[in-house]
Amino acid sequence: MSTPTPPYEPLTYERQVQYANHEQGSKKQRRRRGGAGIIVGAGVVALIAGAAGGAVGYTAAKSQAPGLTIASSTxxxxxxxxxxxxxxxxxAVQxxxxQLNVGNGEAGGTGSGFVISDDGYIVTNNHVTGAGGEIEVTFSDGKTATGKLVGANPGYDIAVVKVDRTGLATxxxxxxxxxLVGDTVIAVGSPLGLQGTVTTGIVSALNRPVTAGGEGETAFINAIQTDAAINPxxxxxxxxxxxxAVIGVNSAIASMATGAGQPGSIxxxxxxxxxxxxxxxxxxxxxxxxxxxxxxVQLNMTFEGPGAKVAEVTAGGPAAAAGLRVDDIVTKVxxxxxxxxxxxxVTVRSFAxxxxxxxxxxxxGEAFTVPVTLEASKAKE
Structure with a gap:
């Protein structure tokens, strides 16, 4: 008896800052593996995040993306x-x-960001700046400035860059x-290096658990899901x-797990x-x-749920003070x-x-509720 063809291919969510060394895709991204990297529908979807990331090579992004033919109109x-x-x-937003061009020697990557203060603070993703090297910031009027990394939190995939300019549009x-699900949303950025691109859609879902794994630390995101086209x-x-008004920072896309080529919006x-x-x-x-x-607590990342199973309780921590034990299963936060x-x-990380x-x-087999006061992690983020 033959096995019927599944109605869809597995999806992958992949952080994918692409680097160029005169050739697009010359450096492949390593995929971080482990229990934390599998999220929606275990065994059906693999997680790739940040494919929205600086996924076009630095050289290509400074001109036009390879393989694109763009006709101009007068x-x-x-x-x-x-x-x-x-x-x-x-x-108003553009x-x-x-656009952020992040380079290290001949290699580099491109991503987007937005100005939040007129004296030059810019928000972007950690996986955009994480490659290190010089940060070149290109504004909508074509002017450029050198950016300095102020700080980053890889666990949230957020970074702040500063340029030495004043009077900037914010x-x-x-x-x-x-x-609300169904609200109209608009994405602005530099997909494939095409600066100032505007796409629109709706809020498809809220509080969608997404993990973004790449060469660095895994980020956990309680994400806003949208069908607005978001691309590398x-x-x-x-x-x-x-x-x-900004209601989110574009960070990841899901892509069909074909294993070939650069992922794009689906x-x-x-x-x-x-x-x-x-x-x-x-x-x-x-x-x-x-x-x-x-x-x-440490969680059993192989536990398939429902709920999250406690594998270890940290001595002196919030969970220990609240009386949690190994093998307890948390079903709601x-x-x-x-x-x-x-x-x-991702739910815990939505708090402070x-x-x-x-x-x-x-x-x-017995359910109960208990208050827990969250502490700050002492580990490096």
């Missing part, structure tokens, strides 16, 4: 965008969106907590609402909620580092359903150190 436009339209939002920061090079760029993009980004960026700007909240270990990690959350726990 027709002048006198159209005026209607107030409240996508065109009006794009016109001046604050930048974009307002909104509230991701106010989002969009990473670090803003996802804005209909009022033109309508499954993921952004880091701005409410989390604001806390991280404020800490990075003030201190150069940021804090990650912890419960004080502040009422949010926990389906697997990854969903618990010092916050008190209520855990719903199952022990020996």
């Amino acid at each position: 027709a002048a436009s006198t159209s005026v965008a209607a107030a409240g339209s996508i065109a009006a939002v794009a016109a 001046p604050a969106v930048v 974009v307002p920061l909104g509230e991701s907590a106010a989002l 090079g969009n990473s670090g760029g803003p996802l804005v609402n209909g009022a033109g 309508g499954l993009g993921f952004a880091i909620p701005i409410d989390v980004v604001k806390r991280i960026t404020n800490e990075l700007i003030k201190t150069g580092t940021s804090k990650t909240p912890i419960v004080g 502040n009422g949010s359903l926990i389906t697997d270990p990854t969903s618990m990690i 150190p010092g916050d008190t959350v209520e855990l719903t726990v199952t022990r020996d």
Whole structure:
């Protein structure tokens, strides 16, 4: 008896900053493996994140992406965008969106970012700046400046870059907590090095657990899912609402697991909620580092759920103080359903150190709730 063909190919979510050394794709990205790297539908979807990342080579991004033929038009436009339209939002946001070319010798990568203060602070993804080397920032008017890395938190995939300029256009920061599934959203960035590209869609889902693994540390994101087209090079760029306020930082896309070629948009993009980004960026700007909240347990990452199973309780930590034990299963955090270990990690990371959350726990078949005050991780993020 033959096995029927599955209705879809497995999906992968891959952090993919591509480096160029005169040839696109000359340096392949290593995939980080382990229990934490598998999220949605274990065994069906593998996680690749940050494919929105600086995924076009530095050389290509400074001109035009390889394989693209772009015809120019000399027709002048006198159209005026209607107030409240996508065109009006794009016109307001684009001046604050930048392209980041990050290079180290002949190798480099391209990503996006956005200006949050008129004196030059720029938010982007850690996986955009993580390659190291010189950071060249290109503004919407074509002017460039050298950027300096202020700080980064790989666990959240957030970085802040500073340029020595004043009077810059900025974009307002909104509230991701106010989002509803179905809300209109707009992505702006430099996919394939095409600076100032605007795409639009809706919020497809909220609180989607996504892990982003690459050559560096795995990031855990309680993501906003959108069908707005997000492609390599969009990473670090803003996802804005209909009022033109940033509600997320584009970070990852899902891609069919064909194993060949550069992934592109299939309508499954993921952004880091701005409410989390604001806390991280404020800490990075003030201190150069940021804090990650912890419960004080190690989870069994092979446990398939439902829930997250405790493998170890850290002595003296918040969980120990709350009376958690090995083999306890956490099923909810502040009422949010926990389906697997990854969903618990991303849910906890949506809070801040010092916050008190209520855990719903199952022990020996009996359910109970317990308050836990989150601490800051002492480990390097």
